[in-house]
Amino acid sequence: MSQILLFNKPFNVLCQFTDEPEFKGQRETLADYIQLPNFYAAGRLDRDSEGLLLLTDDGKLQHKIADPQHKQPKTYLVQVEGELNAQAVGQLQKGVTLKDGLTRPAKARKVNEPKWIWERNPPIRQRQSIPTSWLELTITEGKNRQVRRMTAAVGFPTLRLIRIQIGEFKLGNLQPGESVLQTI
Known part of the structure; x- marks a missing residue:
């Protein structure tokens, strides 16, 4: 069984857990909202977009969701x-x-x-x-x-x-x- 996290990504939040060193602490990232270990985004959502982002602890599921071949x-x-x-x-x-x-x-x-x-x-x-x-x-x-x-x-x-x-x-x-x- 796999776990999936449904997250409502706010506007202006980067779709990654760490930011570039030159911006450290200046921009919000997923780490400001999600503290679950070993969860990774399955796909992306631009910083200036909002809404549903899926994260999972299962690499195969992550690939299936994000891979264009599966046409989700x-x-x-x-x-x-x-x-x-x-x-x-x-x-x-x-x-x-x-x-x-x-x-x-x-x-x-x-x-x-x-x-x-x-x-x-x-x-x-x-x-x-x-x-x-x-x-x-x-x-x-x-x-x-x-x-x-x-x-x-x-x-x-x-x-x-x-x-x-x-x-x-x-x-x-x-x-x-x-x-x-x-x-x-």
Whole structure:
């Protein structure tokens, strides 16, 4: 049996347990939240992204979750700049051409701002004359900063990115910095 830790990674937290020596003590890392020995992240989440991060003490499970060959679908809530339209959603569903190639088709749909969402610290930048909208996006690959690049490519820059699901594992009601341990 393996153990997996579901962690709600806050904004501005590095997805590693140690920082570069020149930044020591200046930036938060996973070590500020997780004290379990021998647990390692199964995949990554950028410093400026929030939400579900899986950690495990089982190397084979870590590899299976993180390996692109296993195509674990990852679902995100994305706040974008502008009023998201059907054409942009359709492009995301078909696949978007990025500098490193065409993305796989994604599941994409415009959603209302989630009522359960926590305040981000610091808040996103707001422009009074430009509205924002929310998108639920599920991808099955993990190119570097892919979701941000996809939304920008269809004309809607990402302002906030929250991962809510990886495969069968869901963020649920975990608040930023909280975690729950599961045996699988």
